[in-house]
Amino acid sequence: MRYSWNWLCELVDVGSIHPEEAADRLTRRGLEVESITYAGAGLEDVVTARILEKVRHPDSDRLHLCQVDDGASVRSIVCGAQNMKVGDVVPLARAGAILPGGMQIQESTIRGYRSMGMLCSRQELGLLGDDGVGLWILGEDQAIGVGVALMLYRDDWILDIASPANRADCLSHLGIARELASHLRCDVALARVPAMPTEGLDVHVTLPIRGCALALFEDLSFCEVPSWVLARLEILGLKPRSNIEAVSLYVMLECGQPLSLYAAEDTVFELNGVEPTIVTDDTKRVIAEAIDRRIKPQERTEAAIRFERGTIPFAQVWALGRFQELVGLWSGKHVQALKGYVLAPSMKREPIAFQVATITEFLGLKVPLTGPVLKEYFERLGFLCTLEGESILVTPPWYRMDVTHFQDCAEEIFRVVGFEAVANTLPQPCYRHHRSAPVIEQVQNMMVALGFYETCTLAFCSHELLSLYGVDGVPVLNPLSEEHAVLSSDMVPLLVKQLLMNVNHHFGQSSPQVRLFEVRRIFTAEGEYEELAFVAYGTQYADALEMRPIDFFDIKHVMNEVLGLLHKSQHYGAEAPSYGHPGLSATFEGGAVGAIHPRILKTLKWKRVGQVWYGRVRLPAHVEEPVAHFVQWSEFPSIERDFSFMVPKGFVSERLVQAALALPYVVKCRIFDMYQREEEASLAVRVTFCDQTRSLQDKDIEASVAQFIQVSQSVLQLQLRD
Amino acid sequence: MRDKLEALGNQTLIDIEAAMDAAAIEQIRLRVFGKKGALSEVLKGLGQVSALERPQIGAFANTWKERLEEGLASRGQICEERDLDKRLAAEAVDVTAPARRLHPGSLHILTQTTRRIAAILGRLGFESASGPEIETEYFNFEAVNIPADHPARQMHDTFFIKPGHVLRTHTSSVQMRVLREKKPPIRIFAAGAVYRCEADATHSPLFHQIEGLFVDKGVRMSDLKGVLGELLSELFGTVKFRMRPSYFPFVEPGAEVDIECFKCRGVGHCQLCRSSGWIEVLGCGMVHPFLLTSAGVTDVTGFALGLGVERMAMLLHEVNDIRHMFQGDMRFLQLFRFRGY
Structure with a gap:
């Protein structure tokens, strides 16, 4: 919100402090001054000057040689304009000026004659209303040597202040002035407004409001406002459409209360939130209305911003009185509302009581504050304060609706004494139970060790992308865009998108x-879960003599490592998820691993050779690290037997391994060769037999071997090779 | 007999000299000294030799035997050396050729930053806590003193999921959950994703926050200042900071924390701090009494602090656009190789 420094200075005697310094103090008090700009920027070196002499340039048809008096000296200026005459007062940009458009003015020689500046048009000064006539003629009566910024009421500083959302009172010059005054230990020049009638108007209130004030004026068509008022409103970003609107806006910027103006038809008024009729300078009967409410605005007007924060109760009557006063003051007439209406809650504020010492304790101040000091601080802030021994009773002023608790009072003192007065203490040490690193951290570290980069996706994606993958999600009711319509229940589509972007654009x-990998919360209809997902494309090794592409068993290894970390079973089924390559995908409880279906990649305009690999697994909240127990190993030699089978295509080799492990004396079964042909494959396994208590002889394992062959042939339908 | 021995001995000596590897030596040993070897064959004839000559022939045979064994041993050693040399030569590789290098990886700087901050808070006794990301409106707003008509509700551009449920707009939503579940003393931090309906160079619809909450008997604002001092000096080195009074509905007094701009130290034109000399880093304050009373905890005070992980990461690593964080661009991710926090 923008504030005029000159206006603040009218309300409070700031002495000699500069706006920069005031800004620093306000910022330290919680009213953050985001910028300070000079309202007359570009006009600093432009002054009024009188033309004393004007002769035609001997070497030009259009140029004139002028002698001008800027109050300090007489200068020669070469000027191309035609519309000025001797005696006119015009704006003179002196050498060194940088005009609002960025034009730099320097002393120069134009066709043999020195020119010590430039006479300006309105346009050159960044002002509207230039019809191309030439210089801006200010008339003969205008004083010379006056800064044009001053003349235009732009010799002012604009403070852009972000006040806290609970400080409705600070959305006004009066509010900021009060803050400055309490800091500078002086008073605010608060106008005493004339009373306005509180009855006579018949008002039907159908809006949910806390309070309101209305006044009927018989004739305001004479209303005029001085040009400095309009200039002040303009530099603060407001352009009134009529004189009385200018007055209402001025009142709003001064006290924070928005006013609405209606053309009055009769004395019955419906207060129902209907947009006010536009009041022009010709409108005679006017109803001015000030309401107290807090609503979520549809637009970002100055009034809406104030209603959003909530207006200050009891400010309405004051605002209407001030409106009435200013119309009269600026028009030079006595103005009095005919009828009025007031609805206001009780103005009584409950006092807040606490012990003097609690403030010091609560804030942890370096130096304890005594009762009298606290009293002085509160009174400077406009609070009523009574000391009774060690207890203190404070009543906030009517405009400080934000102060209701002891903590609010503590904050006021914190704002006064500043952060430097607070001591620097550390809470007592606390020895907490240290768990091992959380699951998520362990998984992240593992993935990094396996050569993956952690990424972060936005969780949102389009319905279209999810339906391509056959994945569901949780829709957002008010999405940012179509691309952000759903929270995905699976990160793979989002990671593949990032992978594709990298492959297509960054290499x-x-x-x-x-x-790439990511660990994050995913959303399903049942709830939200932590999940790990990863995608990969390229070679298995970053560097090696034989560079081969990643294959299924590389990516399965990655998943196995993660499952091992989670102490989960590493058994896979051959089913593919909706987006998986049917022959290169495996699923398990809580996850899947494999290659993306080529049809999906084609839709995504994938043009490379080779598979895009993915994996995802749901992460448990906690993993209980099992305690490993000692198991006696066998001291006796083991026997190994190799078996070779012809297996049909699609056979799941793990079934054979499981069958072997179920037999007596079998301690291990390892697949050591696999050879795929068109319709069938050959599979070789090495089975290890061992016993805890003795050395096995060939005859001991005969039964197991026979049973293995029998099961593999009759149950698994495999053919034993010679 | 003598001649036969002599002939066998001399021939074997020639053979030994000619042997080129350990296998050939072994072959000679077997041929000469084996059970049915040449020497045994010759010595079979010892029976026919007269008893008088027998000791001399025997001694002669032993001399040859020793000579041959010596010859086999010494030649054998040479052959073994030769064999090893051959094997070593055969096994040699070009050691300057590339190693079979696995791909490198890295943690995202958001994770790195979160872990850094979590480690500092952990040392100060704060324990990790969490809450759902699809949160009830109650825990996200009402519970932390943001009623429906509260002006602060407009500061949050909220994503709605279904009536009464939103994507949490801040990690402060965890505060009331913890206050209700645990008894003071409470010293927790909650890190995680939060969501707001905005997107530009400095805002992302998803970003991350870390919330710290400390509730106990007699917690003072100076404790907050002390914790901030530890946190900021561990993150940014010795740096000046200030607490500027500000407003957050769930704290009172509330403050924003600025650190002195480490780029310009408050001097001259600076893009980072917009020449103000200060960089805003986090928000904090004393827990609002509303939260404590509605959670039913009495006779305690507390402080809370909340910071944006993206903002911290951008400051610490000088990242110029928040969108880099969420694009998965390998060129970006590779800049921040793993550091073990």
């Missing part, structure tokens, strides 16, 4: 290597 001619 140029070099062969792309992308390995």
Whole structure:
């Protein structure tokens, strides 16, 4: 919100402090001054000057040689304009000026004659209303040597202040002035407004409001406002459409209370939130209305911003009185509302009581504050304060609706004494139970060790993308855009998107290597879960003599490592998720791993050779680290037997391994060779037999071997090779 | 007999000299000294030799035997050396050729930053806590003193999921959950994703926050200042900071914390701090009494602090656009190789 420094200075005697210094003090008090700008920027070196002499340039048809008096000296100026005459007062930009448009004025020689500045048009000064006639003629009566910024009422500083959302009172010059006054230990020049009638108007209130004040004026068509008022409103960003609107806006910026003006038809008034009729300078009967409410605005007007924060109760009557006063003052007439209406809650504020010492204790101040000091601080802030021994009773002023608790009072003192007065203490040490690193951290570290880069996706995606993958999600009722319509229940589509972007745009001619992972919350209809997902494309090794692309068993290894970390079973089924390559995908409880279906990649305009690999697994909130127990190993030698089978395509080799492990004496079964042909494959396993108590002989394992062959042939339908 | 021995001995010596590897030596040993070897064959004839000559022939045979064994041993050693040399030569590789290098990886700077801050808070006795990301409106707003008509409700551009449920707009939503579940002393931090309906160079619809909450008997604002001092000096080195009074509905007094701009130290034109000399880093304050009373905890005070992880990461690593964080661009991710926090 913008505030005029000159206006603040009218309300409070700031002495000699500069706006920069005041800004620093306000910021330290919680009223953050975001910027300070000079309202007359570009006009600093432009002054009024009288033309004393004007002769035609001997070497030009259009140029004139002028002698001008700027009050300090007489200067020669070469000027191309035609519309001025001797005696006119015009704006003179002196050498060194940088005009609002950025034009730099320097002393120069134009066709042999020196020119010590430039006479300006309105346009050159960044002002509207230039019809191309030439210089801006200010008339003969205008004093010379006056800064144009001053003349235009722009010799002012604009403070852009972000006040806290609970300080409705600070959305006004009066509010900021009060803050400055309490800091500078002086008073605010608060106008005593004339009374306005509180009855006579018949008002039907159908809006949910806390209070209101209305006044009927018989004739305001004579209303005029001085040009400095209009200039002040303009530099604060407001352009009134009529004189009385200018007065109402001025009142709003002064005290924070928005006013609405209606053309009055009769004395019955419906207060129902209907947009006010536009009041022009010709409107005679006017109803001015001030309401007290807090609503969520539809637009960002100055009034809406104030209603959003909530107006200050009891400010309405004052605002209407001030409106009435200013119309009269600026028009030079006595103005009095005919009828009025007031609805206001009780003005009584409950006092807040606490012990003097609690403030010092609560804030942890370096130096304890005594009762009298606290009393002085509160009184400077406009609070009523009574000391009774060690207890203190404070009553906030009517405009400080935000102060209701002891903590609010403590904050006021914190704002006064500042952060420097607070001691620097550390809470007592606390020895807490240290768990091992959380699951998520362990998984992240593991993925990094396996050569993946952690990424972060936005969780949102389009319905279209999810339906391509056959994945569901949780829709957002008010999404940012179509691209952000759903929270995905699976991160794979989002990670593949990032992978594709990398492959397509960030590797140029070099062969792309992308390995990304993410651990985050995912959303399903049942609830939200932590999940790990990863995607990969490129070669298995970053550097090696034989560079081969990642294959299924590389990516399965990654998943196995994670499952091992989670102490989860590493058994996979051959089913593919909705987006998985049917022959290169495996699923398990809580996850899947494999290659993306080529049809999806084609839709995503994937043009590279090779698979895009993915994996995802749901993470438990906690993993109980199992305690490992000692198991006696066998001291006796083991026997190994190799078996080779012909297996049909699609056979799940793990079934064979499981069958072997179920037999007596079998301690291990390992697949050591696999050879795929068109319709069938050969599979070789090495089975290890061992016993805890003795050395096995061939005859001991005969039964197991026979049973293994029998099961593999009759149950698993495999053919034993010779 | 003598001649036969002599002939066998001399021939074997020639063979030994000619042997080129350990296998050939072994072959000679077997041929000469084996059970049915040449020497045994010759010595079979010892029976026909007269008893008088027998000791001399025997001694002669032993001399040859020793000579041959010596020859086999010494030649054998040479052959073994030769074999090893051959094997070593055969096994040699170009050690300057590239190693079979695995891909490197890294933690995202948001994770790195979160872990840094969590480690500092952990040392100060704060324990990790969490809450849902799809949160009830109650826990996100009402519970932290933001009633429906509160002006602060407009500061949050909220995503709605279904009636009464929103994507949490801040990690402060965890505060009331913890206050209700645990008994003071409470010393927790909650880190995680939060969501707001905005997107530009400095705002992302999803970003991350870390919330700290400390509730106990006699917690003072000076304790907050002390904790901030520890946190900021561990993150930014010795740096001046200030607490500027500000407003957050769930704290009172509330403050924003600025650190002195580490780029310009408050001098001259600076893009980072917009020449103000200060950089805003986090919000904090004393827990609002509303929260404590509605959670049913009495006779305690507390402080809370909340910071944006993206903002911290951007300051610590000088990242110029928040959108880099969420694009998964390998060129960005590779800049921040793993550091073990």
